[in-house]
Amino acid sequence: MKYTLxxxxxxxxxxHALKHPLRSVCGALVGRCDGDVVQVIDAIPYLHTTVxxxxxxxxxxxxSCAYAGSGGNALVGYYHANExxxxxxxxxxxxxxxxxxxxxxxxxxxxxxxxxxxxxxxxEATERGTGRAAVRLLVKKGAGWERASDxxxxxxxxxxxxxLAALAxxxxxxxxxxxxxxxxxxxxxxxxxxxxxxLD
Amino acid sequence: MIDEHKLRRPxxxxxxASLVVNNQKRAKLQKQDLYAFMEQLxxxxxxxxxVDTCDRTIDVLRETFxxxxxxxxxxxxxxxxxxxxxxxxxxxxxVLEEFPSDQRAMKxxxxxxxxxxxxxxxxxxxxKYLDTFMADTRAxxxxxxxxxxxxxxxxxVFCWEEVVAAEPSVHYHHRRLAECLYTLGTEEDLRAARKxxxxxxxxxxxxxxxxxxxxxxxxxxxxxxxxxxxNPDQPVDGDGQVPVTELxxxxxxxxxxxxxxxxKIGASKPGLCAIVEGQLKxxxxx
Numbered sequence: 001m002k003y004t005l006x007x008x009x010x011x012x013x014x015x016h017a018l019k020h021p022l023r024s025v026c027g028a029l030v031g032r033c034d035g036d037v038v039q040v041i042d043a044i045p046y047l048h049t050t051v052x053x054x055x056x057x058x059x060x061x062x063x064s065c066a067y068a069g070s071g072g073n074a075l076v077g078y079y080h081a082n083e084x085x086x087x088x089x090x091x092x093x094x095x096x097x098x099x100x101x102x103x104x105x106x107x108x109x110x111x112x113x114x115x116x117x118x119x120x121x122x123x124e125a126t127e128r129g130t131g132r133a134a135v136r137l138l139v140k141k142g143a144g145w146e147r148a149s150d151x152x153x154x155x156x157x158x159x160x161x162x163x164l165a166a167l168a169x170x171x172x173x174x175x176x177x178x179x180x181x182x183x184x185x186x187x188x189x190x191x192x193x194x195x196x197x198x199l200d
Numbered sequence: 201m202i203d204e205h206k207l208r209r210p211x212x213x214x215x216x217a218s219l220v221v222n223n224q225k226r227a228k229l230q231k232q233d234l235y236a237f238m239e240q241l242x243x244x245x246x247x248x249x250x251v252d253t254c255d256r257t258i259d260v261l262r263e264t265f266x267x268x269x270x271x272x273x274x275x276x277x278x279x280x281x282x283x284x285x286x287x288x289x290x291x292x293x294x295v296l297e298e299f300p301s302d303q304r305a306m307k308x309x310x311x312x313x314x315x316x317x318x319x320x321x322x323x324x325x326x327x328k329y330l331d332t333f334m335a336d337t338r339a340x341x342x343x344x345x346x347x348x349x350x351x352x353x354x355x356x357v358f359c360w361e362e363v364v365a366a367e368p369s370v371h372y373h374h375r376r377l378a379e380c381l382y383t384l385g386t387e388e389d390l391r392a393a394r395k396x397x398x399x400x401x402x403x404x405x406x407x408x409x410x411x412x413x414x415x416x417x418x419x420x421x422x423x424x425x426x427x428x429x430x431n432p433d434q435p436v437d438g439d440g441q442v443p444v445t446e447l448x449x450x451x452x453x454x455x456x457x458x459x460x461x462x463x464k465i466g467a468s469k470p471g472l473c474a475i476v477e478g479q480l481k482x483x484x485x486x
Contacts, residue, residue, distance in 0.1 A: 022208075052348040053379040059413050062479045070475075084317060092351055183409045186458060187467040 001111045002037045003077075003137065004155045008199040009043040011164045012192065014134055017081035017117050018126065018173040020048040026094060027178065028061070028101055029077035029115070030068040038076050038107055044068075044190060045178030052093045060179040060190075061100055067191060074106020079135070081117035090114060090138060090145045102140055113154075114138040114145050129165030163199075172198065210247030217241035221257070235261060242274050246281045254278050269295045269302050276308055285316040303333055310342075319350060337366040344380070353384045364396075375400035375411045382418060387425050394418045398447055401454075409458070412451040419448030420483040445484055452480040 009029060016025050027045040031038060044067070046060040061075075068074050078098035080090065090098065094114075102112035115135040124131035133156035137148040148154070167173075175195050181188040217240050220227045224234060238257050245253040255278055261271050272295050279288035292309040295302055306329045313322035326343050330336065344359035360377035367373055378396035381389040397418060400411035423445060459476050462468035 050376075050379065052345075052351075052383075053376075054383040054385075055379050055414050055417050056410060058417060059479070062482070063475050066475045066478050067471075070471075084315065087317065091349070093349075183413075186409060186462050186472075189469060189472070191469075191471070193469055 001113075001139070002153050002155065003113050004037060004039050005115075005133070005135070005157075005160075006039070006041045007157050007160045007163055008196060009040045010133065010135070010156055010160045011167055011199045012045065012176060012195070013043040013079045013081075013115070014117065014122070014126065014164055015167060015173040015176045016043070016045040016048075016178060017122075018168060019176050022083070023048050024051055024081060024083040024091075024094075025178070026051055026078065026080045026097060028064050028068075028075045028105075029079060029113070030064070030071075030073050031076040032073050033076070033107055033111065038111055038113065040076060040113075041073065042068075042196070043079060045176055045192075046097075046190075047180050048178060049180050051091075051097075056179060056183065057097050057100075059183075061097070061104070063179075064190075065104065068106070075101050076105055076107040076111075077101065077113040077115065079115040079117070082119075085119040088116065088118075088136070090116065095145055098145055099140075110140055112140065113148075114140075115154075125161045126165055126168040129162035131161060133160065167198070208247070210244045213240055214244035214248050214250070217244060218253070235264065239270065239274065243277065246277055249281075251278060251281050254281070269299050269305060273305055273308055276305075276312065280312050280315060285312050288312045289316075301332075303329070303336070307339065314346070319346065322346065323350070334362075335366070337363055340366070344376075348380065348383075353380055356380050357384070369403060371400040371403035371408050371411070374403065375408055375414065378411070378414055378418075382414065382421075385421070387422065390418050390422050390425070394422070394447060401451065406454045409455070412455050412458075415451035416448040416455075416480060416483045419445045448484050452484055455480065 013027060016027060025045065025048045027043055029040045030042040030044060031040040044064040047056060050056050065075050078094070078101045080094045082088070082091070098114045105112055116138055118134045118136050121132050121134040125134040133154070135154070135156070137151055137154040138145045139148045172195070177188040177190055177192055179190050182190045217237050220229065220237050221234070221241055229237070238261055242254045242257040245251070245257070254274070258271060258274050258278060261274070265271050272291060276288040276291040279285070279291060289309055289312050292305045292312065295305040296309070299305065306325070310322050310326045310329065313325060323343065323346050326339060326346065330339055330343060333339065340359045340362045344356045344363065347353070347356035347359060357377065357380050360373065360380055364373045364377055374396045378393040378400065381393035381396065394415065397411045397414040400408045401415065404411065406412065455476060459468070459473045463470055463473055
C-alpha cells in the first residue's frame, strides 16, 4: 500500500505539534483510497490534553468521521506526536485510537496508516524548510502498529517542508484548532476552514 | 502577572526578563526583585532553548547565593535541558540530602525522571512525596495524569478523588474524575461518572461542554449495557424512578442550544450543528 500526504495534511499536523511543544498531540487523517494508493488530503487535530481517557476521543472520532463522510472522504489514518523527543513508540492509548480509526474508518482492511511525528527531523524541517519529512509511517502488523519497512511508501510533496517553515516562522501554529480547543470554546472550529485555504 | 497566575509563557517572560536584567539602571530594581527576575529569566531561557543565557544567569546567582538550594535547582534544570538527566537527578538528590523537606527539589526530581522516560520511578517518587505533602493538589493532579498514561485508571480515580475533595467547587475536577471513571467502563463506574458529569454541568452553569457530551456518552453506554444484559425495559437510575437517558437528553438539549446560538451570531461557521446533531441522535436515539 502506498500513501500520499498532501501539503495541507502535513503542515497542519506538524503545526498542531508545534502549537503544543510540551505535550503529546494526536489527530486523524482524512482521505480516500484509489486502488493501492491511499491519498491523505487533510488532517483533523483531535487532542492535546486528554489522550489517555476515552470520552473526548470518542466525540472527536464520531464527529470527524461524519465530517469526512460529508465531503465524500473517510478517515484513513491517525497521527500522533509524543511528548518526549526520544520517544518513538506508539503508546497504548495512541494505538487504541488508531485501531478505532482502522476498524471504523474508510480505508479497506489493513490499509489505514498511522503517522508518528519524527522529532529528530523537526528542527531542520520547520526552521530551514529542508531535509526529510518529519513524520514516520506506521502500519498495522498483527495486533500492533509498527514502522513500515519501506518509508518510501509514504510520499510527501517536495515543497512541503519549505511551506511548513514559512508557516512556522509566521506563527501560524497558533491558528490550528483541535477538538480540545473546541470543547473549551465551541467557536474554535476543529475543521480549520480558514487555515485550510492558507495551507493549500 | 504571569507569575501570579502560575502560567507558563516562556516567550514574553524571556523577552521581558532579558530587557530588565540587561538594563538594571533603567529598570531601577531592588536587588531582591532583580534576583527573582533572573531566576525567571533562567527558566524561560531553557524553555526557548537558550541554555547559554540560563547558565550565565545561574553563574551570577551562584556568586551571590553560593549555598542556595534554589540555585542548585536551576543547575539541575540546566542539566535536564542538556539531556544529562542522571546528573540532574543526582543534583536534586544532593539538595535533598542537605534540605530533606525541599518540596520543589522533590518535584523537580519527579519531573526529571518523567522527562527521561523513567515513568515507574517518577510515579514512585511522586507518590512518596504525596505521603508527606498530601495537601499539594497540583501534585495529586499530576499523579492522576501519570497513572492514566500507564493505564492504571483505578489508581488515577483515587488521585482525582483527592483533587475533588480538596477543591470541591471546581467543575473541571469533577469532570476529569468522570472521564477517568468513564474510561474504566464498568456499570458501577459509569453510574458514578454520570454523577460527577452532572455535578460538573451544575457547577459550570452548563458551560462545561465536555461534561455535557459526557452525560450523553455515559447514558448511551448504560443503555447499551442494559440491552446486553437482556433487560427489555429502559435501564433506570439508582432509585428506580428515572430512566437513564434523561440526563443525557437534557444535556443534548443544552448542547443543541449552544451550537445553534454560536451559528446564529456568526461566531461558528455553518455545518457544525448538523454534525453534532448526528452524533447526539446516534447516542440517544432521539
